[in-house]
Amino acid sequence: MNLSVTKEQFTFYSRVGAAFLLLWLFGDLVSHPDTFYPRVWNNIWRWAYVLVLNFILFEYTLPFIRFTWKRILLGLFLLWVHLMLYSFGLYAWRLIGIALHIYTPLVTFADTDKAVESQMSYSAGSIFFFGAIRLLYGYTKLRQTAQQLRIEKQAAELNYLKSQTNPHFLFNTLNNIYSLARIKSDLAPESILRLSKILRYMLYETSGAYVAIEQELKIISDYIALEQLRYDESLRVNFNYDVEEMRQALPPLLLMPLVENAFKHGVSETRSQPFVDIHLSVNQRKLAFIVKNSTEAFPEERSINENIGLSNLRRQLELLYTDYNLSVQPGESVFTATLKINLASHV
Structure with a gap:
């Protein structure tokens, strides 16, 4: 699988990711104004992780599952891997951030399950946000493509009709001249x-x-x-x-x-x-x-x-x-x- 990123994909995920980050930061500003600044770095750290995961999920994993029925089992396995990465993986990413003094632990969890559940809520929100906009974007792009094809088809037909009109017009005119030339x-x-x-x-x-x-x-x-x-x-x-x-x-x-x-x-x-x-x-x-x-x-x-x-x-x-x-x-x-x-x- 070639995990290359096109310019269109980079632009789309950059813009959607920025919108998701700003929306989450706004929620933190309203709910926790006293700890807003450390939460900014915490969100940026988590945001970078789920941005990459969402890109892989929507651009490669889900299209791979729809490609052929023979890949359903492998596709289900990949979804399970994504689930682990969105939950335990994001929790591990949090621990890495803490170790690097990038992530500030503002909440103490009673156990690992509670910590994973907290991280999973963030992942679920990102999946819903990216998925909804990705679906809307795909639908809009599909309509634009269909509209462009319709315009191109009509333009081609119109050019064909014009190409019929001009020879027909010329043929009638030449007939007129022929009739005059025939009688000198x-x-x-x-x-x-x-x-x-x-x-x-x-x-x-x-x-x-x-x-x-x-x-x-x-x-x-x-x-x-x-x-x-x-x-x-x-x-x-x-x-x-x-x-x-x-x-x-x-x-x-x-x-x-x-x-x-x-x-x-x-x-x-x-x-x-x-x-x-x-x-x-x-x-x-x-x-x-x-x-x-x-x-x-x-x-x-x-x-x-x-x-x-x-x-x-x-x-x-x-x-x-x-x-x-x-x-x-x-x-x-x-x-x-x-x-x-x-x-x-x-x-």
Whole structure:
């Protein structure tokens, strides 16, 4: 058995031991103020002994017993050894202190049994004190570890969702440019230029946890302009916003799936009078994002597209916020997606 002491263990037992010593000294000060100073040295002498014993008991003996059932007998023997050390051992430690003129015998015992019983009461108090705090400390540490694992798991899942969003976003954009290049449109160079801006944003801005709403609005505007290159003047796009503070934080590309969904599953499927209406408002940390688009699909068909296109966004919202609502209203001619978020409810 390697009786090494880690920095965490040293810190814990030093602090708990100091608290136990101070608590006992306070009791002596109240009960025996006339002999308080010699009792200080007596308590320090006993305290050093039980501190080492408690460390061995809680860090090695008890975990050893729980390790395997085959060690129960040996574990019971070790507990008996501890009992002897806490009683007769502490009494012997008292005699050593007296011989070294460190411990002052303030009480005379009628026999050895009475002396051992007196020392055992001190040991029992230390076991209860150390054990209770050790149990509370272990429980708190376990909860912190579980919380940290949950946070790391959610962060990994969120990064995975982002890694899905970015390629999906890029794939749709490249499809737009491909359609222009295929007909040798003069708008292809402009679309490539806008794509480069979008790629720059994705490479340098979306790696962080937040961006300013102002940046998110800019990338949405660039994407809308890129989409408009594919259509003639029959497409009507209305994008307006009312934001009280442009520097408010927002996860990057969080709103983009709703905009993409409007063009990919709405405008592209509309043969006459296609339109997209987008409105964003952020006031008093309350965000409302409403996207309406034309559609000719039946409601039951729209629900399939919705599940595919918006499931990623729904999961991101679950991981990021506690107060939000994402609702969709499919219809025969208009599809409406409404996202409301309390930005102050970020996890």
